[in-house]
Amino acid sequence: xxxxxxxxxxxxxxxxxxxxxxxxxxxxxxxxxxxxxxxxxxxxxxxxxxxxxxxxxxxxxxxxxxxxxxxxxxxxxxxxxxxxxxxxxxxxxxxxxxxxxxxxxxxxxxxxxxxxxxxxxxxxxxxxxxxxxxxxxxxxxxxxxxxxxxxxxxxxxxxxxxxxxxxxxxxxxxxxxxxxxxxxxxxxxxxxxxxxxxxxxxxxxxxxxxxxxxxxxxxxxxxxxxxxxxxxxxxxxxxxxxxxxxxxxxxxxxxxxxxxxxxxxxxxxxxxxxxxxxxxxxxxxxxxxxxxxxxxxxxxxxxxxxxxxxxxxxxxxxxxxxxxxxxxxxxxxxxxxxxxxxxxxxxxxxxxxxxxxxxxxxxxxxxxxxxxxxxxxxxxxxxxxxxxxxxxxxxxxxxxxxxxxxxxxxxxxxxxxxxxxxxxxxxxxxx
Numbered sequence: 001x002x003x004x005x006x007x008x009x010x011x012x013x014x015x016x017x018x019x020x021x022x023x024x025x026x027x028x029x030x031x032x033x034x035x036x037x038x039x040x041x042x043x044x045x046x047x048x049x050x051x052x053x054x055x056x057x058x059x060x061x062x063x064x065x066x067x068x069x070x071x072x073x074x075x076x077x078x079x080x081x082x083x084x085x086x087x088x089x090x091x092x093x094x095x096x097x098x099x100x101x102x103x104x105x106x107x108x109x110x111x112x113x114x115x116x117x118x119x120x121x122x123x124x125x126x127x128x129x130x131x132x133x134x135x136x137x138x139x140x141x142x143x144x145x146x147x148x149x150x151x152x153x154x155x156x157x158x159x160x161x162x163x164x165x166x167x168x169x170x171x172x173x174x175x176x177x178x179x180x181x182x183x184x185x186x187x188x189x190x191x192x193x194x195x196x197x198x199x200x201x202x203x204x205x206x207x208x209x210x211x212x213x214x215x216x217x218x219x220x221x222x223x224x225x226x227x228x229x230x231x232x233x234x235x236x237x238x239x240x241x242x243x244x245x246x247x248x249x250x251x252x253x254x255x256x257x258x259x260x261x262x263x264x265x266x267x268x269x270x271x272x273x274x275x276x277x278x279x280x281x282x283x284x285x286x287x288x289x290x291x292x293x294x295x296x297x298x299x300x301x302x303x304x305x306x307x308x309x310x311x312x313x314x315x316x317x318x319x320x321x322x323x324x325x326x327x328x329x330x331x332x333x334x335x336x337x338x339x340x341x342x343x344x345x346x347x348x349x350x351x352x353x354x355x356x357x358x359x360x361x362x363x364x365x366x367x368x369x370x371x372x373x374x375x376x377x378x379x380x381x382x383x384x385x386x387x388x389x390x391x392x393x394x395x396x397x398x399x400x401x402x403x404x405x406x407x408x409x410x411x412x413x414x415x416x417x418x419x420x421x422x423x424x425x426x427x428x429x430x431x
Contacts, residue, residue, distance in 0.1 A: 156186030358399025
């Protein structure tokens with residue numbers, strides 16, 4: 001009797017007969033032998049159908065199979081060193097579930113718009129599958145790092161009454177008779193949670209109503225946002241180094257096959273550990289001006305600036321102490337130089353831009369009230385946030401990592417649209 005298993009499990013059943021539910025990824029024939037490239041979501045394996053060893057019905061059924069047809073295939077598992085999986089299936093039986101006709105995505109080249117229109121099917125391609133497996137491993141590593149380092153996961157609301165950063169790039173909705181917004185960050189709520197639990201992190205979807213079409217931006221994306229009581233900027237930077245190193249090394253350890261499938265230069269990832277280089281905003285401006293960029297002090301960096309800075313390093317680089325005028329209202333000024341804040345952006349190598357933004361938060365109630373006034377923030381909407389300073393304020397810090405941009409960097413992708421199963425972009429809400 002055949003053993004039901006998945007392709008990833010066939011190594012346990014060498015020389016045994018198994019049945020696998022699968023799809024036809026591809027097929028070819030060589031006279032009296034047919035080679036079926038099978039996939040089942042857990043992996044790939046080649047099924048070999050030898051005409052002289054099967055019934056005429058099985059041979060004809062194998063011949064009728066088309067790309068993405070579904071079937072139950074029965075056969076004997078054989079070791080095959082030349083196979084990527086290390087195994088092969090000598091087919092003894094086929095039960096067709098569904099014969100697919102005119103599958104739209106063929107082995108030929110297709111344009112990006114066509115593939116995005118068929119994203120629900122494009123996910124079946126080996127590269128797209130590998131990216132999603134790497135993304136899943138990154139998520140697993142994120143949670144392992146924080147859960148094993150004394151952090152508690154807390155879920156902030158997706159519907160909020162105000163902006164985390166005082167911007168207008170929010171999706172507005174009606175909350176019964178009140179105005180509400182889709183969250184652009186869970187940070188403010190994580191600060192509240194940190195005052196109760198010490199070290200916390202959130203992991204959830206965020207939304208930015210930016211009319212941006214760059215390769216680095218999505219409208220809906222996932223953020224990891226830790227907040228830590230009694231932690232200053234310096235300690236936060238050390239945690240960020242450890243965190244990013246842990247995630248990258250975890251992917252290298254668990255997803256090497258997937259990295260090879262997508263053609264990633266693994267050597268560029270192997271170096272991501274230890275301390276990361278740091279430069280101040282002042283030093284970055286001086287460097288960029290020396291490279292011919294027309295950028296004055298006080299202006300924020302764009303993609304070309306971040307790329308130029310990142311090219312100097314083979315690891316992520318921290319840019320610290322930005323001008324207060326271009327950063328969020330809650331960032332703590334440097335006591336020795338109040339025009340800059342105790343903050344840092346982590347810029348990924350290879351031109352992937354900022355993957356982490358973080359800072360030490362203002363803990364002085366009077367200064368926070370002053371910032372509310374300067375940024376015209378409604379006192380009633382932010383009163384609860386002010387209470388965090390009024391009742392037991394402490395030094396605290398936090399940061400946010402954008403998952404999709406991090407996936408793009410680790411995978412070496414040209415665009416963030418491939419980093420999530422169903423991306424939401426400026427002109428794409430389907431499928």
